[in-house]
Amino acid sequence: RKEVEQDPGPFNVPEGATVAFNCTYSNSASQSFFWYRQDCRKEPKLLMSVYSSGNEDGRFTAQLNRASQYISLLIRDSKLSDSATYLCVVGLSSGSARQLTFGSGTQLTVLP
Amino acid sequence: EPEVTQTPSHQVTQMGQEVILRCVPISNHLYFYWYRQILGQKVEFLVSFYNNEISEKSEIFDDQFSVERPDGSNFTLKIRSTKLEDSAMYFCASSERSGPWEQFFGPGTRLTVL
Numbered sequence: 001r002k003e004v005e006q007d008p009g010p011f012n013v014p015e016g017a018t019v020a021f022n023c024t025y026s027n028s029a030s031q032s033f034f035w036y037r038q039d040c041r042k043e044p045k046l047l048m049s050v051y052s053s054g055n056e057d058g059r060f061t062a063q064l065n066r067a068s069q070y071i072s073l074l075i076r077d078s079k080l081s082d083s084a085t086y087l088c089v090v091g092l093s094s095g096s097a098r099q100l101t102f103g104s105g106t107q108l109t110v111l112p
Numbered sequence: 113e114p115e116v117t118q119t120p121s122h123q124v125t126q127m128g129q130e131v132i133l134r135c136v137p138i139s140n141h142l143y144f145y146w147y148r149q150i151l152g153q154k155v156e157f158l159v160s161f162y163n164n165e166i167s168e169k170s171e172i173f174d175d176q177f178s179v180e181r182p183d184g185s186n187f188t189l190k191i192r193s194t195k196l197e198d199s200a201m202y203f204c205a206s207s208e209r210s211g212p213w214e215q216f217f218g219p220g221t222r223l224t225v226l
Binding site: 031032034038041042043044045046049087091093098099100101102103104105 | 143145147153154155156157160167168170201203207213214215216217218219220
């Protein structure tokens, strides 16, 4: 079983659509959760951290369900600039280490 | 806004040669990392570094790899004898000592081994 699993997509949606990304992780000891976005041939950029209480940042809403080891990202009113690959990322701490495990990413294309 | 920088942006080398990839983490960060991403694949953890020593390393980070913080600002990744399969994008990242361990990535070095 993959450590962090995402639907690979691609998701092609029209501007203004709402799109949801799902992710599951296998290590129940995971302690921190993030969504990053990655544009083609660029570095991953932190989109938002994900908390058990859920969190929202403008058009973006992230949810975490520790019991089912499930993370989600909702993008409302999608813009052309949202086109990117969205990476589900899980953090595990071992002593002083802070290892991130990445999913393979879900590719999103927002169409005009 | 402070950012992680990396040099060079692209490195081409012959198989068996040594390469050194350089990174300047964000100045007040204390945790440093190297990741790699083979074209078309996911980002993979290589190594974490704190307090001038390796905290954790993955199976990928074998004896051919080493890291160093030679001064107060630079953080380097050395590959002693490159293989074809080392061709990838190498990302440096850094994070603050405390907080939810958000890591910030540099723009990467694209390594091509011929």
